[in-house]
Each structure stands twice: as C-alpha cells, then as structure tokens.
Amino acid sequence: MTARTWRRPPLIADARLRWGLSVAVVVYLLLAVSSLEVNWQRVLDGLERGADFARALITPDFTSRSEDILDGFLESLAMTFVSTAIGLLLAIPVAVGAARNLSPLPVYLLCRGFIAVSRSFQEIIIAILFVAMLGFGPLAGVATLAFASIGFIAKLLAEDIEAMDPRPLEAIRATGGSLAKTLHWGVMPIVLPRLVGVAMYRLDINFRESAIIGIVGAGGIGATLNTAFDRYEYDTAAAILLLIIVIVLASEYASGFIRGRLR
Amino acid sequence: MPVGLLRIEGLSKRYGRDALALDGVDLSLAAGEVIALIGPSGAGKSTLIRCINRLVEPSAGKVWLGDTDLTALDGRALRRARRRIGMIFQEFALVDRLTVMENLLSGRLGYVGFWRAALRRFPQADIERAFELLEQVELAGMEDRRADALSGGQRQRVGIARALMQTPDLLLVDEPTASLDPRTSRQIMRLITRLCGERGLPAVINIHDVPLARRFCRRIVGLRQGRIVYDGPSDGLDEGVLTAIYGEEEWDAPAESEVEAGDEAPV
Amino acid sequence: MPVYFDDGQPVWRRRSPRAVLLTWLGWFVAVAVLVTSWMFVSERTIWIFVTDAPSQGADLVSRMLPPDWAYTATLLRPLWDTINIATLGTLLALVFATPLAFLAARNTTPALPGVRAAALLIIVASRSINSLIWALLLVTIIGPGVLAGILAIALRSIGFIGKLLYEAIEESDHRPVEAIVASGASPGQMRLYAIAPQIAPAFAGISVYRWDINIREATILGLVGAGGIGLELIASVNVLAWGRVSMIFLLILATVLLSEWVSARVRAAVT
Structure with a gap:
C-alpha cells in the first residue's frame, strides 16, 4: 500500500477565493506600509523624551500644578454627572420612539436616524460643534456628552423594548389603554431595571471622554493635560494620567458593586 | 504478589483540608492485565487514576511504572513518562x-x-x-x-x-461510558478491552456500572472512601462484597442498567 | 366579597424598612451631587453666549450647507491614512495583546509570581487611557504623523483586546487541556492544541470589533497631529471653512458605517 499523506483542510475551501484573499491582504499591507511617511530622524530624537516620560511615570508630580489638576478633575466629574443625568432623561423618549413595536414609521425613522448620527461621530467631533455654538467651557462638554449618551442609552433601551413579549402590550391595548398607560404598565417595568446598569456604564464612558474633549475647549481635565504635554511637563502629565487610571478603575469597581447588589 | 508493571504503594491524596480522598492505596498490575475500578461516586476512583499520571498531585505514596517512580518526576521527565500512559476520558x-x-x-x-x-x-x-x-x-x-x-x-x-x-505502556480509562447510551457503552467497552487484549496493554478502567465491569474485566477492584475494599475476580462480586463497596441495597432487584445489559443483542 | 386580614396576619411589603431608607438616601445623594455639579458647570458658563446659541447653530448649519464636494479629492489621501492607522494599529495590538492575554489568564499564566499582576496592570493602564491621549503623548515624543497615530491606536487596543481575550481563555473548557497535558505535551503545545482552537472564534470577533472602533477613533487622531483625516478637520475648523467640515463629516459617516457593516458581517460569519 502506498504511503498515505494528510494535510490539514484549509480554512477556506475554495482555492481561488483563498488565494485571492491572501494576495489582496499582502498587496494591501505592502501598499499601506510603503505609504507611511515617517521621519525616522525625528523618531530617534524623540526617544530621549520617551525616556523622560517613562521616568516621569515613576516620579509623577502632583503638587506643582495641583490647583489646575484638582480644578480640571472637578470639572470633569461635574460634566460627567450632569451629562449622564440629562442623557438618561432624554434617552427614554428617544428609545420609545425608536422601538418599532410602539412607534409609527416616521417617528421610528427619525429616532433611529438620531441614534445613528449620535453614535457614528466621536465625542470630540460633536464637541467642536458645541464649542462653536455655546462657546468654550464645561457647558459645551455637558452638551456633547449628553448628546452622545442619548444615542448610546436609547439604542440599548430600544433593543430591550423591541425584544419584549408583545402579548402584555396587546392586552393593555385591548383594554383600551392609552399610550401613556401602555408606557407605564408595559414599557417601564422593562426599561427601569436596565436603566441603572446602563447609567453606570455610561457614567464610566462619560468620565473617560470628559478627559479628552477639553482638547478642543469643551472643559474638563483634558485642557490641563494638553497644556502639560505642550510644555513637555511630563511629570505633571504622568500625574494626571495616573489619576485617570485610578478613577476609571474605582468607577469600574463601584459600578460592578452596585450592579451586583441590584441583581 | 508478583512485581507488576504498575505498582502503587501507600498512595494518599488530600484536597485542601477535606477528608482523605485516597487513603493508603496499594495496587499492582501485571503486564497485559485489564482491571475495573468500581465504587460509589466520591470514592476516589477518578483521583486514583489521575494520581498515576500526575494530573492530580498525590499527597503521599509512590507510583511505579516499570522502573520509574512517577511521583519523583518533574518537567520534561514527567512529560516523557506521560507519553507512555494513554488516557481516555468520561x-x-x-x-x-x-x-x-x-x-x-x-x-x-x-x-x-x-x-x-x-x-x-x-x-x-x-x-x-x-x-x-x-x-x-x-x-x-x-x-x-x-x-x-x-x-x-x-x-x-x-x-x-x-x-x-x-x-502507551499503560492505559488509564476514566468512566468511558458515562456519557453514552447503554448499547454504545457496551460497544465502547468491548472495543477498549479488545484493543488492550490485542496489544497486551494493561489498563485501569474506572467504571460505575457494575454489570459492565463484571462482563468485560476479569479482575475487579472496589474502592470505598479512598480505600480498597475488594480486589479479586469478577465472579467473586457477591452481595456481601457489593454491600462492602456501595453500602446496603437490595442487590437482587434488577436495576435498569442491569436489565438492558443482561440480554446482549447479537450485533 | 372583600377579604379581611386578621391583625396577626403578616403584611407583605416590597422592601424592608432599611432598604427603603437606603434607597431614599441613595436618591438624596444623587440629587445633591447633581445639583452641585450643575451649579459648578453653570458658574463657568457665560450665559449670554448660550442665549445666542440657537442663532449661532442656525448660522453654523447654513454655512455647512452645501458641503464642499470638490474638497473630496483632497480628502482621499488622509482617508487612506486613517484606514491604515486603524488597520496597522489593530494588527500591532494583536501581536502584543495575544501573549499578554495568555500571561493574564488564570489558567495559562506561568507559575512565576508577579507575572499575572504585571500583565493585568499593563492591560488596565492601556485600557483606561483614550487613544487620543496616547496620541497626544506620542506626538510630543516621536513627532506628529501617521506613526504616532498607529502607535496610539495600538497602545489603546492592547488593553481592550487583551482583556476580552484573557476572559475568553479563562472561560475555555479545561477537559481538552487535561487530555492534551496527559499525553505528555509541553505547556506551549497545550496552549496551541487545547486552548487556541477554543478561543479562535473569539479572537477573530474581538479583532474585527476593535478594528471597527479603531476606524472611528482614527478619524480624530489628527486633531492632535497624529495623522489621518482629523488633520484636515482641525485645519478646516481653524479657518472656519464649514463647508469643508461638513464634507469631512459626510466622509467619516460613510467610512464608519461601512466599517461597521464589514465588522458585523465578519462577526456573524465566525460565530
């Protein structure tokens, strides 16, 4: 008997598709890498600053600019709380509007469109527009984060509402219940328990985002951080970064704790 | 007792602070011998065979495979020893x-x-x-x-x-039929014992199904609370022995698995 | 007929008095925090500007319309850079995140003390800091450009991918692991044969998911000089060329929706 050989069956059975994809990937990578314009001299020069930053991480400076840092973090936190609260309140009507089982088609399309736009753009892009409209400062930041929160929360809630059992809804309608009654008895029991978890989740995201929208003038710790980097004050920047990490970790722990208690 | 291919001497295992899962087990297997290890769940059957290839670390005692003390091995040497021991899982x-x-x-x-x-x-x-x-x-x-x-x-x-x-030089088999229907169970047991027989391969088979053990293995070892309470031929498994292993029960009343196993369909 | 309850009959309540008190306390704290926060924000707001906001907004919209369609030609190269930043950054992150995940997972971390803690620390640090902040840092270190963007995306993604991947590893079935170890395989072979096949779908899904997010994030890295279409965006905003800005928005929207579609298709295929 001749020797039997075995090779692992390929992931993509169609040989032409397999080779086509492989070639396409290789060509893309070659093009992408070759189109990179990197000033290697500048990179090499920067390595020293990189070492400076690494040193600064070990010896962060919390004191020299302690007032700016404290002020920036307070502003970030204030923006986070206000924007999450506004976002939650406004997300509920948008979610109801974006649930196909409750809303007529025009309202549904409008709300879904709003959600899509709100989710597609980075917070910082929205922040640019709000700064142009409202001027520099934390209010533009609050508006930005609230706008992003509405889309985020409304999408999650709308999915919950659409996934709910249609029978109780029909039962309420059959008894001649108004829209308000439908919402109160049919929708709220589904939405409310989810709301706390979603709010904690979004609180966390809003804090992280509040740390960057200051770069375009929308308030928060981002402005302080940006200044520190601009002046190459790595020890202050390192202090801010470490504080961000600590606060993010603490809020993750807290939200895990609260969600665990609520279950 | 003849010096066997596999020799287990005073093997004990304690998980954390619990009671002993194995309590001074001595067992010897001759070349080509296939034994069934029976006993209630929690008796230590699974721990015993896992102590042989050190998937579980024994707390005390020695395990000899030929001239090698398996309990003394580490790292590369342990992996080389494991190559010689095949294992089949539940x-x-x-x-x-x-x-x-x-x-x-x-x-x-x-x-x-x-x-x-x-x-x-x-x-x-x-x-x-x-x-x-x-x-x-x-x-x-x-x-x-x-x-x-x-x-x-x-x-x-x-x-x-x-x-x-x-x-392998030794086969460890852990409840090979527990996830299978009665008919497939018998086919699998027949296959394992046949393949072992053809190769003169010694095997330790954990099995909770007494009729299957009786049918396919000539030597039965009964384990209860980490100790060997029976080690002998399968036809020596009388009511007294089963009570010693499993505790009091009406052994004559036909159990479900016994009925199904009792009349073998011509395959 | 009405039902009467005897005095001794237990009365059912939803919550214990203690829990009611705690709930009210929680609400009180929440409202207090909110009011304080709002006063803080309000104090720093020049409300005269805000009353002007609707007309400002209307003005902005009118300047944004119509989008500067001709500008698209100039945007193609930055768009290509943006996609490359996201893709190469994700690939780079995968190279580092995969071994990191094996070091961080309880069931595959080496026995050396401290390794798991170090791996988890790297993952947490990477995850907590937004890619834009990483870009801010990298631009000051290695200078502006696409490379800073790629590294920023990679630095942020390592933690994201590492976390999801190590969770997938910890959830993998231990029985095949036991079987492979029992056959005398080395620790490396065990990871290759028992764990890698189990986490392969999660690996593909996580990678594409993060790539999709990275496309989104790469569109803004230019704001701090780290390459891509964000460079054009901030330049247009600075000269108040709102027609160009709206064109960039449209392009970003199209790219993001496309990448989201690709990501959803791939994830549906692998799971």
Whole structure:
C-alpha cells in the first residue's frame, strides 16, 4: 500500500477565493506600509523624551500644578454627572420612539436616524460643534456628552423594548389603554431595571471622554493635560494620567458593586 | 504478589483540608492485565487514576511504572513518562474545533517539537499510524471531520484512538461510558478491552456500572472512601462484597442498567 | 366579597424598612451631587453666549450647507491614512495583546509570581487611557504623523483586546487541556492544541470589533497631529471653512458605517 499523506483542510475551501484573499491582504499591507511617511530622524530624537516620560511615570508630580489638576478633575466629574443625568432623561423618549413595536414609521425613522448620527461621530467631533455654538467651557462638554449618551442609552433601551413579549402590550391595548398607560404598565417595568446598569456604564464612558474633549475647549481635565504635554511637563502629565487610571478603575469597581447588589 | 508493571504503594491524596480522598492505596498490575475500578461516586476512583499520571498531585505514596517512580518526576521527565500512559476520558475531552486527524495526532505531541506541532508537520509514521487506528476504531474516512460533528460513540472512539496513538505502556480509562447510551457503552467497552487484549496493554478502567465491569474485566477492584475494599475476580462480586463497596441495597432487584445489559443483542 | 386580614396576619411589603431608607438616601445623594455639579458647570458658563446659541447653530448649519464636494479629492489621501492607522494599529495590538492575554489568564499564566499582576496592570493602564491621549503623548515624543497615530491606536487596543481575550481563555473548557497535558505535551503545545482552537472564534470577533472602533477613533487622531483625516478637520475648523467640515463629516459617516457593516458581517460569519 502506498504511503498515505494528510494535510490539514484549509480554512477556506475554495482555492481561488483563498488565494485571492491572501494576495489582496499582502498587496494591501505592502501598499499601506510603503505609504507611511515617517521621519525616522525625528523618531530617534524623540526617544530621549520617551525616556523622560517613562521616568516621569515613576516620579509623577502632583503638587506643582495641583490647583489646575484638582480644578480640571472637578470639572470633569461635574460634566460627567450632569451629562449622564440629562442623557438618561432624554434617552427614554428617544428609545420609545425608536422601538418599532410602539412607534409609527416616521417617528421610528427619525429616532433611529438620531441614534445613528449620535453614535457614528466621536465625542470630540460633536464637541467642536458645541464649542462653536455655546462657546468654550464645561457647558459645551455637558452638551456633547449628553448628546452622545442619548444615542448610546436609547439604542440599548430600544433593543430591550423591541425584544419584549408583545402579548402584555396587546392586552393593555385591548383594554383600551392609552399610550401613556401602555408606557407605564408595559414599557417601564422593562426599561427601569436596565436603566441603572446602563447609567453606570455610561457614567464610566462619560468620565473617560470628559478627559479628552477639553482638547478642543469643551472643559474638563483634558485642557490641563494638553497644556502639560505642550510644555513637555511630563511629570505633571504622568500625574494626571495616573489619576485617570485610578478613577476609571474605582468607577469600574463601584459600578460592578452596585450592579451586583441590584441583581 | 508478583512485581507488576504498575505498582502503587501507600498512595494518599488530600484536597485542601477535606477528608482523605485516597487513603493508603496499594495496587499492582501485571503486564497485559485489564482491571475495573468500581465504587460509589466520591470514592476516589477518578483521583486514583489521575494520581498515576500526575494530573492530580498525590499527597503521599509512590507510583511505579516499570522502573520509574512517577511521583519523583518533574518537567520534561514527567512529560516523557506521560507519553507512555494513554488516557481516555468520561466526556471524551476532544478538542472540538480540530479535525479528527488533528485530535489523533495530538496524541503524538510528546514526541514532536513545538513548531512541527504548530504547522501540523508530523512524521509520516505518525500519519500512517493514525490512519490504521482510524480503521481499527471503525472511523475510516472520517479524518477531516471536525470533532464536534461526531456522535457520542464516534467521539469516544476518537478518544480511544488518540490514547493509542501514544503507543502507551499503560492505559488509564476514566468512566468511558458515562456519557453514552447503554448499547454504545457496551460497544465502547468491548472495543477498549479488545484493543488492550490485542496489544497486551494493561489498563485501569474506572467504571460505575457494575454489570459492565463484571462482563468485560476479569479482575475487579472496589474502592470505598479512598480505600480498597475488594480486589479479586469478577465472579467473586457477591452481595456481601457489593454491600462492602456501595453500602446496603437490595442487590437482587434488577436495576435498569442491569436489565438492558443482561440480554446482549447479537450485533 | 372583600377579604379581611386578621391583625396577626403578616403584611407583605416590597422592601424592608432599611432598604427603603437606603434607597431614599441613595436618591438624596444623587440629587445633591447633581445639583452641585450643575451649579459648578453653570458658574463657568457665560450665559449670554448660550442665549445666542440657537442663532449661532442656525448660522453654523447654513454655512455647512452645501458641503464642499470638490474638497473630496483632497480628502482621499488622509482617508487612506486613517484606514491604515486603524488597520496597522489593530494588527500591532494583536501581536502584543495575544501573549499578554495568555500571561493574564488564570489558567495559562506561568507559575512565576508577579507575572499575572504585571500583565493585568499593563492591560488596565492601556485600557483606561483614550487613544487620543496616547496620541497626544506620542506626538510630543516621536513627532506628529501617521506613526504616532498607529502607535496610539495600538497602545489603546492592547488593553481592550487583551482583556476580552484573557476572559475568553479563562472561560475555555479545561477537559481538552487535561487530555492534551496527559499525553505528555509541553505547556506551549497545550496552549496551541487545547486552548487556541477554543478561543479562535473569539479572537477573530474581538479583532474585527476593535478594528471597527479603531476606524472611528482614527478619524480624530489628527486633531492632535497624529495623522489621518482629523488633520484636515482641525485645519478646516481653524479657518472656519464649514463647508469643508461638513464634507469631512459626510466622509467619516460613510467610512464608519461601512466599517461597521464589514465588522458585523465578519462577526456573524465566525460565530
């Protein structure tokens, strides 16, 4: 008997598709890498600053600019709380509007469109527009984060509402219940328990985002951080970064704790 | 007692601060001997066979395979010793997303390097051996099926072939039939004992199903609360012995599995 | 007929008095925090500007319309850079995140003390800091450009991918692991044969998911000089060329929706 050989069956059975994809990937990578314009001299020069930053991480400076840092973090936190609260309140009507089982088609399309736009753009892009409209400062930041929160929360809630059992809804309608009654008895029991978890989740995201929208003038710790980097004050920047990490970790722990208690 | 191929001396195991799972077990296996290890759940059957290939670390005692003290080995030497010991599992323990052939070849991992394994470049002899074993366990032509596409009985036969790919000196079998229906269970037990017989391969088979143990193994070892309470021929398993192993029960009343196992259909 | 309860009959309540008190306390704290926060924000707001906001907004919209369609030609190269930043950054992150995940997972971390803690620390630090902040840092270190963007995306993604991947590893079935170890395989071979096949679908899904997010994030890295279409965006905003800005928005929207579609298709295919 001749020797039997075995090779692992390929992931993509169609040989032409397999080779086509492989070639396409290789060509893309070659093009992408070759189109990179990197000033290697500048990179090499920067390595020293990189070492400076690494040193600064070990010896962060919390004191020299302690007032700016404290002020920036307070502003970030204030923006986070206000924007999450506004976002939650406004997300509920948008979610109801974006649930196909409750809303007529025009309202549904409008709300879904709003959600899509709100989710597609980075917070910082929205922040640019709000700064142009409202001027520099934390209010533009609050508006930005609230706008992003509405889309985020409304999408999650709308999915919950659409996934709910249609029978109780029909039962309420059959008894001649108004829209308000439908919402109160049919929708709220589904939405409310989810709301706390979603709010904690979004609180966390809003804090992280509040740390960057200051770069375009929308308030928060981002402005302080940006200044520190601009002046190459790595020890202050390192202090801010470490504080961000600590606060993010603490809020993750807290939200895990609260969600665990609520279950 | 003759000096056996596998010798277990004073083997004990304690998990944390719990009671002893194994309490001074002595057991010896002659070349080519297939024994059934029976006992209630929690008696330590699974711990005992896992202490042999050190999937579980024994707390005290020695395990000899030929001239090697398995309990003294570490790292590379332990892996070399494990190559000599095949193992078959209760829930098959196949890698679901790999093909049947890859599952078989994983039995040769102890013999090839990392990169050969990563690139699936196993020696030609291993491939040929895998094809032969597939025929012996009646899975010829199934080499490129994914393991999760097989039935329970087929999966266990892949498990058997994987263990035999190691060309082991000893086979450890942990509840091979617990996840199978009665008919498939008998086929699997028959296959294991037949393959062991053909190779003169000694085996320790954990099995909770007494009729199956009785039928396929001449020597039975009964374990209760970590101690051996019976070690003798299968026809010596009378009511008194079973009570010693399992505790009080009406042994004459036909249990469900006994009825099904009692009249063997001509296959 | 009405039902009467005897005095001794237990009365059912939803919550214990203690829990009611705690709930009210929680609400009180929440409202207090909110009011304080709002006063803080309000104090720093020049409300005269805000009363002007609707007309400002209307003005902005009128300047944004119509989008500067001709500008698209100039945007193609930055768009290509943006996609490359996201893709190469994700690939780079995968190279580092995969071994990191094996070091961080309880069932595959080496026995050396401290390794798991170090791996988890790297993952947490990487995850907590937004890619834009990483870009801010990298631009000051290695200078502005696409490379800073790629590294920023990679630095942020390592933690994201590492976390999801190590969770997938910890959830993998231990039985095949036991079987492979019992055959005398080395620790490396065990990871390759018993764990890698189990986490392969999660690996593909996580990678594409993160790539999709990275496309989104790469569109803004230019704001701090780290390459891509964000460079054009901030330049247009600075010269108040709102027609160009709206064109960039449209392009970003199209790219993001496309990448989201690709990501959803791939994830549906692998699971």
